[in-house]
Amino acid sequence: MDKWLSHPTALKIISVIVGLLLWAVVHIDPDTSPQTVTTTNFDTKTIEASVITPEGLDADKYVLTAMEPTVVRLNVQGRLSDLLKNSSLDDYVVKVDLKGTKAGIQELPLTVSLPKGIQLVDMSPRTVTVQIEEILTNPFELQVVTEGNPADGYVEGASTIVGPTQAVQVTLPKDDMSRVGLVTTEVNIEGADKTVVNKKAKVLVYDTDGIEMTNAIISPETVHVEVKVTPPFKKLPLQVRYTGTLPEGLSLVSVKPAIDQVTVFGEQKALDELKVYDGVVLDLSKVKQSGSLQVKTEPVDGIKSIDPGEVTLEVVVAPNITRTFTGLPVKIEGLASGTSAIIRTPADGKFDLTVNGAESVLSSLKAEAITIIANTEGLTPGLHVVTLQVDVPAYVSTVLAEGQTLTVSIEIIDDEATGSEQDNSEEVGGTPTEEPPASTPPPPDTGEENGNGSGNAGDSTNTNP
Numbered sequence: 001m002d003k004w005l006s007h008p009t010a011l012k013i014i015s016v017i018v019g020l021l022l023w024a025v026v027h028i029d030p031d032t033s034p035q036t037v038t039t040t041n042f043d044t045k046t047i048e049a050s051v052i053t054p055e056g057l058d059a060d061k062y063v064l065t066a067m068e069p070t071v072v073r074l075n076v077q078g079r080l081s082d083l084l085k086n087s088s089l090d091d092y093v094v095k096v097d098l099k100g101t102k103a104g105i106q107e108l109p110l111t112v113s114l115p116k117g118i119q120l121v122d123m124s125p126r127t128v129t130v131q132i133e134e135i136l137t138n139p140f141e142l143q144v145v146t147e148g149n150p151a152d153g154y155v156e157g158a159s160t161i162v163g164p165t166q167a168v169q170v171t172l173p174k175d176d177m178s179r180v181g182l183v184t185t186e187v188n189i190e191g192a193d194k195t196v197v198n199k200k201a202k203v204l205v206y207d208t209d210g211i212e213m214t215n216a217i218i219s220p221e222t223v224h225v226e227v228k229v230t231p232p233f234k235k236l237p238l239q240v241r242y243t244g245t246l247p248e249g250l251s252l253v254s255v256k257p258a259i260d261q262v263t264v265f266g267e268q269k270a271l272d273e274l275k276v277y278d279g280v281v282l283d284l285s286k287v288k289q290s291g292s293l294q295v296k297t298e299p300v301d302g303i304k305s306i307d308p309g310e311v312t313l314e315v316v317v318a319p320n321i322t323r324t325f326t327g328l329p330v331k332i333e334g335l336a337s338g339t340s341a342i343i344r345t346p347a348d349g350k351f352d353l354t355v356n357g358a359e360s361v362l363s364s365l366k367a368e369a370i371t372i373i374a375n376t377e378g379l380t381p382g383l384h385v386v387t388l389q390v391d392v393p394a395y396v397s398t399v400l401a402e403g404q405t406l407t408v409s410i411e412i413i414d415d416e417a418t419g420s421e422q423d424n425s426e427e428v429g430g431t432p433t434e435e436p437p438a439s440t441p442p443p444p445d446t447g448e449e450n451g452n453g454s455g456n457a458g459d460s461t462n463t464n465p
Contacts, residue, residue, distance in 0.1 A: 041079060047089065051089070054067065054130070056098045058099075061135065064131070075120075075122040075123075085115075091115050092114060095110065107127050108130060109126065110126055110127060133174060136172065136177045137169055137171040140180065144160075148190025148192075149189070150189055156189060157195075157230050160226050161226075168203055168223075181210070183206075184206070186204070189229060193229065195228050201225045202221065205218060230265055238260055238280060239278040240257060243281055244283045244284040247288065249319055250320060251358040252315070252357075252358065253316040254314075255316075257311050263307040280313075290316045297311060319359070321359050322399055324355075325352065328367060329349065330349050332374050339415060344383065354398070356396070372390055381412045
């Protein structure tokens with residue numbers, strides 16, 4: 001070995017090898033080697049909570065009600081410059097595709113979209129569990145709920161939805177739909193002294209426990225609401241009054257208002273005393289034929305205003321005819337206590353009466369519907385001429401000559417005085433020498449009973465319905 005090492009050729013070879021090693025040590029820089037360059041220009045980054053975005057669900061039929069998890073962790077790799085440029089969570093999009101899915105619970109894979117130049121190293125988890133429910137859309141009647149109180153002396157009236165929308169469409173999962181309790185909109189009327197108009201009232205959905213269902217999809221989301229704030233009011237039955245006379249030859253068959261109640265406004269004290277509203281007055285002189293007439297509602301008896309402001313009347317007229325009723329009895333009313341009455345003229349206490357009206361009205365009219373009344377209230381004993389009151393049904397009038405009135409001659413008798421005279425005659429003693437005079441016959445049946453007179457016999461028209 002020593003001989004080989006001492007050989008000149010061997011020494012030359014060894015010298016060359018050592019020289020090459022020394023050159024390599026001096027000239028090769030670890031920081032400039034290709035392998036080291038590749039390693040130092042790339043870096044990794046961890047994104048702890050990248051939000052999962054669902055897509056592709058048929059929103060007309062289904063709704064995503066639950067998803068677990070909702071975020072994932074991403075480990076990505078790329079050039080440091082790219083990682084720094086894409087530092088926002090929005091740059092890393094994780095999706096779950098719900099296209100074609102049905103109602104139920106299912107596990108689906110996740111996909112990720114990364115910025116250019118960045119690669120996914122790892123994603124945890126790689127799947128997500130979703131719960132999908134069928135959705136329903138049902139109409140609900142919208143109710144207006146008011147908050148607060150109006151100003152003193154004013155009251156809250158009706159609430160209405162301005163426009164055609166009276167129902168709203170509510171979309172919810174099938175299970176939640178059965179829990180809907182109220183669909184409403186709220187309006188504040190605190191301190192209001194006039195009608196409140198809310199041009200944009202939000203529609204809310206509450207469940208049967210009164211908790212707002214924030215997951216409900218509502219259409220429309222807002223509505224226009226009007227809440228009336230007025231003086232005190234009261235609903236009253238409507239009664240039509242009449243003025244003037246129909247053209248000759250015509251009679252009323254019927255007058256029918258389009259509504260049977262009106263709302264009147266005024267002070268509470270005045271309203272408490274009102275039982276009926278009779279401020280609709282039909283001028284018969286303007287009725288030429290059957291048809292509809294618009295009549296204004298006029299304030300009466302302390303009423304400040306009326307709603308509606310006018311009423312439609314359906315008026316039916318027809319040619320009039322006459323009909324005579326014979327032997328109508330006279331009812332005597334108003335006798336003082338201890339008195340009685342005898343009709344002296346006419347002797348039988350009955351009258352014949354001619355009435356006119358439309359044929360359809362008179363053909364069904366019965367004698368019992370006509371009342372003739374003699375009011376003796378305040379009359380003293382003796383003979384009196386009393387003007388009769390004739391009560392006939394609606395749309396019927398009595399036929400009398402111009403200036404004619406129906407009268408009756410009535411004798412008022414003091415029953416106590418008559419009884420005393422009879423007692424005195426019985427006390428006279430002795431034997432009668434002649435037959436006693438014929439006793440006064442008992443008064444005939446005067447028909448004394450209560451009735452309702454609506455006018456004197458001289459009235460030519462009775463049109464009260």
